[in-house]
Structure formats: structure tokens, C-alpha cells
Amino acid sequence: MNGESVIxxxxxxxxxxxxxxxxxxxxxxxxxxxxxxxxxxSCVVLPGVGNFAAAMEVIxxxxxxxxxCRRIQEGRATLCICLGMQVLFEASEESPGxxxxxxxxxxxxxxxxxxxxxxxxxxxxxxxxxxxxxxxxSTRAGEWDIEPGEAYYAHSFAAQAVPEGWRxxxxxxxxxxxxxxxxxxxxxxxxxxxxxxRWGERLVRSWLEYxxxxxxxxxx
Amino acid sequence: xxxxxxxxxxxxxxxxxxxxxxxxxxxxxxxPVERAALYAEQGADxxxxxxxxxxxxxxxxxxxxxxxxxxxxGIPLAVGGGVHAVDDAASLLDxxxxxxxxxxxxxxxxxxxxxLADRFGSQCxxxxxxxxxxxxxxxxxxxxxxxxxxGAEAVKIDAASWAMEGVRRGxxxxxxxxxxxxxxxxxYDLDLIRAVRASIDVPVIASGGxxxxxDLVEAIRAGADAVLAASIFxxxxxxxxEVKFLLMAKGVEVRM
Numbered sequence: 001m002n003g004e005s006v007i008x009x010x011x012x013x014x015x016x017x018x019x020x021x022x023x024x025x026x027x028x029x030x031x032x033x034x035x036x037x038x039x040x041x042s043c044v045v046l047p048g049v050g051n052f053a054a055a056m057e058v059i060x061x062x063x064x065x066x067x068x069c070r071r072i073q074e075g076r077a078t079l080c081i082c083l084g085m086q087v088l089f090e091a092s093e094e095s096p097g098x099x100x101x102x103x104x105x106x107x108x109x110x111x112x113x114x115x116x117x118x119x120x121x122x123x124x125x126x127x128x129x130x131x132x133x134x135x136x137x138s139t140r141a142g143e144w145d146i147e148p149g150e151a152y153y154a155h156s157f158a159a160q161a162v163p164e165g166w167r168x169x170x171x172x173x174x175x176x177x178x179x180x181x182x183x184x185x186x187x188x189x190x191x192x193x194x195x196x197x198r199w200g201e202r203l204v205r206s207w208l209e210y211x212x213x214x215x216x217x218x219x220x
Numbered sequence: 221x222x223x224x225x226x227x228x229x230x231x232x233x234x235x236x237x238x239x240x241x242x243x244x245x246x247x248x249x250x251x252p253v254e255r256a257a258l259y260a261e262q263g264a265d266x267x268x269x270x271x272x273x274x275x276x277x278x279x280x281x282x283x284x285x286x287x288x289x290x291x292x293x294g295i296p297l298a299v300g301g302g303v304h305a306v307d308d309a310a311s312l313l314d315x316x317x318x319x320x321x322x323x324x325x326x327x328x329x330x331x332x333x334x335x336l337a338d339r340f341g342s343q344c345x346x347x348x349x350x351x352x353x354x355x356x357x358x359x360x361x362x363x364x365x366x367x368x369x370x371g372a373e374a375v376k377i378d379a380a381s382w383a384m385e386g387v388r389r390g391x392x393x394x395x396x397x398x399x400x401x402x403x404x405x406x407x408y409d410l411d412l413i414r415a416v417r418a419s420i421d422v423p424v425i426a427s428g429g430x431x432x433x434x435d436l437v438e439a440i441r442a443g444a445d446a447v448l449a450a451s452i453f454x455x456x457x458x459x460x461x462e463v464k465f466l467l468m469a470k471g472v473e474v475r476m
Contacts, residue, residue, distance in 0.1 A: 115422065
């Protein structure tokens with residue numbers, strides 16, 4: 001680990017908001033697309049705005065599939081935002097026939113809510129603990145959790161189930177959607193923490209502190 | 221459940237906020253970066269900045285303003301004014317806008333909406349429609365015609381039909397301004413909101429005419445997903461937080 005935070009350049013994503021958010025959290029960050037840097041960075045942000053197929057094409061072309069899958073599987077500090085969360089799954093109804101990273105089981109579905117895109121502020125509530133019965137002790141130790149709050153969303157597709165072994169937080173938009181899911185040092189948010197005001201900034205700050213602290217424990 | 225958004229609007233010209241009546245008689249209303257930061261702190265759900273600069277120098281100042289606002293606020297920022305091509309949108313998004321509003325250029329060349337949505341995704345593209353009441357031929361009823369070039373030119377298109385076409389072409393949201401009400405403090409044009417709301421299922425941002433929190437309540441009840449206001453905040457009559465408390469008191473659930 002090189003102690004560096006980087007944002008993966010996925011082409012169409014709006015990176016300025018993420019950079020500004022990290023800066024407000026006193027975290028320096030740079031935008032990269034080099035697989036080696038992404039493999040070695042201590043913290044990686046996988047942003048994503050736009051289309052599932054387009055994002056996967058960038059990931060494949062830059063040779064990032066394996067690097068990203070390994071980070072997710074090893075539970076290393078990775079923050080996946082919006083489409084960056086969706087590509088963790090096996091597939092999406094947005095782009096039939098295109099493989100996602102498949103780092104978690106399941107498929108991303110088209111929203112069935114009253115207004116699509118789901119755009120605006122919505123309540124986020126962490127899932128009840130009994131939903132996390134499947135988690136093993138090592139995952140549950142040193143719990144990190146999302147506090148309930150209001151998050152900013154802008155999307156038309158979403159996961160509707162939290163993958164086994166992950167903890168989740170939910171929002172409702174005509175139906176339940178996974179607002180965020182996390183396992184070890186990986187945090188995936190369907191909403192945009194970088195645009196979710198004070199609550200979003202606190203979330204990023206607390207996650208950064210958690211991952212940094214834990215990483216130091218591991219190194220010692 | 222989505223909460224209705226309260227959106228302060230910054231009309232920016234050569235780097236300063238201006239406010240006019242029906243797009244004319246402009247007066248200075250402050251520094252856009254300071255205002256954006258203040259409104260975000262008070263609980264604004266989003267900021268919309270419309271660049272109404274008349275010169276290329278003004279436009280480049282505007283990109284710098286977007287960058288500075290982005291550093292200062294952690295809420296969504298939509299920027300419009302002078303978006304005529306994909307490259308214009310790209311430079312605003314690179315500077316830190318989350319969405320771009322397109323108005324006149326989309327009326328002139330509707331395929332621009334498809335080009336923008338393909339490149340950036342629909343959630344990034346706000347179709348701004350300036351609508352003006354026009355009497356129908358029967359002399360009794362009226363419709364809303366689209367006007368462009370900051371209200372200077374009427375085009376023979378019905379606002380609701382244009383909203384529908386714009387959404388079909390890729391707009392993810394509609395910013396609906398009543399030219400008749402803009403800056404008049406007479407309240408939003410509720411019939412206009414209803415007419416456009418009925419024609420599309422993407423979010424509608426109501427604009428033009430707000431002067432009291434009750435006006436915002438009425439627009440939300442008429443079907444607006446978000447309400448935009450400028451003078452009400454710039455003049456310091458109400459803070460964003462006060463407005464939101466008053467909305468809550470009227471039974472409108474907003475983000476606090």
C-alpha cells in the first residue's frame with residue numbers, strides 16, 4: 001500500500017464533486033486509470049455516471065476488471081458510487097448481455113417507482129441486524145455502520161437485494177432499493193454521498209477514518 | 221419517498237448574481253459563491269446557476285464560478301446558460317456541475333438532447349423551458365407557448381408537447397419557468413405546472429413567481445417535484461431553513 005487515495009477515471013463520471021468532497025474531508029485524491037496504481041492505492045473510489053455497458057467497456061479496455069474484483073474480494077478500502085456500485089453485480093437490465101464485474105451475486109434491475117429517474121433526496125435506513133445473521137464474526141467485528149439520513153439519488157436502475165455477507169441500507173421509491181451495502185472496507189452507495197450535504201460528508205469522513213484506522217492495525 | 225426539493229437559483233452575469241423582472245431590469249444581488257455556500261448551509265437541496273452573461277469573457281468567468289461553487293458546496297449543482305453543444309456541457313461538468321440545463325439550443329436543434337444524454341446520461345440533462353401564456357384562437361382559453369433567447373423570441377411550440385418530446389429525446393428533468401410570473405412575486409403559474417406535470421413522468425422543477433413559502437407549497441401540491449426561487453432568498457426575506465420549516469408546518473415533508 002502506498003497511502004494514496006485515487007479515483008478511477010471511468011470516462012463520463014462527474015469527478016469534480018468527488019474530488020471536492022474528499023478535499024473537504026482533508027483527503028488528497030487524484031484521478032487515475034493505471035491498473036497498477038489502482039491495485040496498490042490504499043483507497044480507491046469507483047465513481048460512475050452514465051450507462052452500464054459504457055462503464056464496463058472502460059473497465060475492460062483499461063484492464064481493470066481483475067484489479068477491481070480482487071480489491072472487492074479482499075475487502076480493501078474501495079468506495080463505489082452509483083453506477084460504480086451497479087457494476088459490482090453480475091449484470092444489469094440496462095445493458096442485457098453485458099457482464100458486470102460479478103464481484104457480488106445478483107442483477108441490477110430497472111426501477112419500477114412512480115418517477116424514473118429516481119432523482120432527489122430520499123431517506124436511507126440501515127437494515128436491521130437480523131438481516132445480517134449470515135455475516136461471520138470477523139465481518140461483524142469492529143462494526144462500521146451508516147447512520148440514518150437523507151441522501152441524494154440520481155439513477156434509473158438499482159439492486160433490490162443485499163448480497164450475502166454484506167450489510168445494507170435501504171431506501172423506498174415505490175419499492176425497496178438498496179441504498180448502500182458494505183463489507184469489510186468496501187462501501188458501495190447507490191446514492192451520491194459527495195452530493196448528500198453534511199450527512200454525506202460525515203459518511204465519507206467516518207468511512208475514511210474507519211478504513212484508515214483498520215488499515216493501520218493491519219500493517220502493525 | 222422522494223422529498224420535494226427547495227432550490228435557490230443564482231442568475232449570474234459576469235461573475236455576479238443579478239435579479240430581474242421578466243428577464244429584464246437586472247440588479248446586483250451578490251457573490252454567487254458566497255450565496256451558494258450560505259444556501260447549502262441553510263439546507264438548500266440543490267443549487268441552480270444560470271449564466272446570463274452577454275459576452276465570451278463573462279462565460280469563461282462563469283466556468284470559474286462553477287469551480288469555486290463546487291469546492292464550497294456538497295449538494296447537487298445544475299448549471300445552464302449558453303449550452304449550445306456537447307462541448308459546452310462537458311466544460312461545465314468538468315468544472316464541477318452535476319447537471320446541465322439546456323434551453324434555446326435544444327429548441328433550435330432538438331437532436332442536441334440525444335447527443336447530451338448519450339454522452340452524459342439523462343440524469344445529467346435538464347431541459348429548461350421558458351413558457352408564456354398565449355391566447356388560443358377561440359379567444360377564451362389559453363395555452364403556453366415556448367419562448368427562447370431569455371424570453372426575447374416566441375416559437376410556435378406548445379410547452380407541454382415540447383416537454384414530452386424533450387423527455388423522449390433524453391432529458392431527465394424539466395426546469396419549467398413561467399415568463400409571465402418571473403420576478404413578479406405573484407406565485408407560480410400552477411396551471412402551467414399541472415399541464416406539464418400531466419405530460420411527463422420525469423421530475424419537474426417549478427420556477428417563476430415565488431414570493432412566499434405558501435407559493436412553494438402550492439406549486440408542490442400542483443405536482444412540482446422541486447421548487448426554484450431566487451428573490452425570496454437573495455433579498456433575505458426568508459432563509460432556506462425558515463422556508464423549509466414553514467413547508468413542514470404546512471404538511472410538506474422536506475429534508476431538514
